Amino acid sequence: MLNIVLFGAPGTGKGTQSELIIKKYGLHHISTGDILRKEIERKSPLGLQAEKHISAGQLVPDELIIDMLADVLNKNTDAKGYIFDGFPRTIPQAKALDKLLGEREIAITAVLSLKVEEKALIQRLLKRGQESGRADDKLEVIENRMKVYREQTDPLRDFYKKNGKLVNIPGDGTVEEVFEEIVVEIDRLPF
Numbered sequence: 001m002l003n004i005v006l007f008g009a010p011g012t013g014k015g016t017q018s019e020l021i022i023k024k025y026g027l028h029h030i031s032t033g034d035i036l037r038k039e040i041e042r043k044s045p046l047g048l049q050a051e052k053h054i055s056a057g058q059l060v061p062d063e064l065i066i067d068m069l070a071d072v073l074n075k076n077t078d079a080k081g082y083i084f085d086g087f088p089r090t091i092p093q094a095k096a097l098d099k100l101l102g103e104r105e106i107a108i109t110a111v112l113s114l115k116v117e118e119k120a121l122i123q124r125l126l127k128r129g130q131e132s133g134r135a136d137d138k139l140e141v142i143e144n145r146m147k148v149y150r151e152q153t154d155p156l157r158d159f160y161k162k163n164g165k166l167v168n169i170p171g172d173g174t175v176e177e178v179f180e181e182i183v184v185e186i187d188r189l190p191f
């Protein structure tokens with residue numbers, strides 16, 4: 001079973017590449033960002049809590065995210081494989097993911113880490129903000145998201161490097177170039 005974690009700073013293209021990966025490999029897409037945005041739209045209790053954190057460029061608390069993820073996994077037990085897009089973002093989330101998958105006797109096959117220079121990321125997110133009006137794609141919020149990424153999420157690269165799952169992918173080419181690189185790496189994996 002192929003289970004991929006797509007990892008990277010805000011705007012590295014996790015959502016963009018996930019769409020292409022699920023089309024090619026038929027995986028079930030789990031984007032914590034997309035789920036949270038839907039909850040915000042529905043004004044559910046989870047959405048109302050999440051909105052405060054997202055609009056300030058902070059991460060949503062681990063307990064909420066982990067419960068949300070367990071629920072999605074329980075509702076999609078027949079998936080051929082999963083792509084985790086934007087999850088995990090902290091060490092406690094990574095440990096919880098291992099536990100949740102272990103209980104189902106599955107494991108992460110690889111963590112694809114997309115790397116792009118911060119300057120380029122800020123430009124991408126500002127452009128997306130103009131086009132989509134996403135509330136967290138404003139300069140001061142983006143700068144905070146980058147800081148939160150460096151402090152809380154980037155240490156996960158070491159966590160996955162130590163357990164041999166980390167695969168680095170340059171993310172600064174065109175969408176198609178990055179996808180080609182991803183396909184080369186996925187096709188090398190033992191699954």
Ligand code: B4P
Nearest residue numbers: 010011012013014015016032033059060086124128174175
């Ligand atoms: P996410 O929805 O995960 O979004 P993201 O990190 O901003 O973007 P992504 O990397 O997916 O970029 P995309 O492909 O869209 O998170 C949003 C917020 O939700 C977080 O800040 C956090 O508050 C909360 N959250 C989510 N998950 C959480 C968790 N696990 N724990 C706690 N909180 C959580 O690409 C960005 C732009 O670049 C697009 O406009 C795209 O068209 C463009 N682009 C992509 N690839 C490109 C390329 N190769 N060249 C040029 N442009 C490109």
